[in-house]
Amino acid sequence: MADKPQSTKLNPGDVAPPGTPATGEGPCPDCQGKGQLNGQRCRTCDGSGIVIQGVAGG
Ligand SMILES: [Zn+2]
Numbered sequence: 737m738a739d740k741p742q743s744t745k746l747n748p749g750d751v752a753p754p755g756t757p758a759t760g761e762g763p764c765p766d767c768q769g770k771g772q773l774n775g776q777r778c779r780t781c782d783g784s785g786i787v788i789q790g791v792a793g794g
Pocket residue numbers: 764765766767768769770771772778779780781782783784785786
């Protein structure tokens with residue numbers, strides 16, 4: 737598999753790929769944007785602290 741400059745894989749907390757209309761980045765609701773939960777990497781955001789969320793009113 738070829739490497740990509742930026743990963744576009746979805747994390748469990750993402751609702752859509754980055755750039756999808758009516759979505760945007762937001763702090764992970766599980767780890768509060770810290771990227772870690774209970775001393776371990778947050779699986780919801782894969783440690784990024786950011787998830788793709790639907791944007792209301794879009
Ligand atoms: Zn998280």
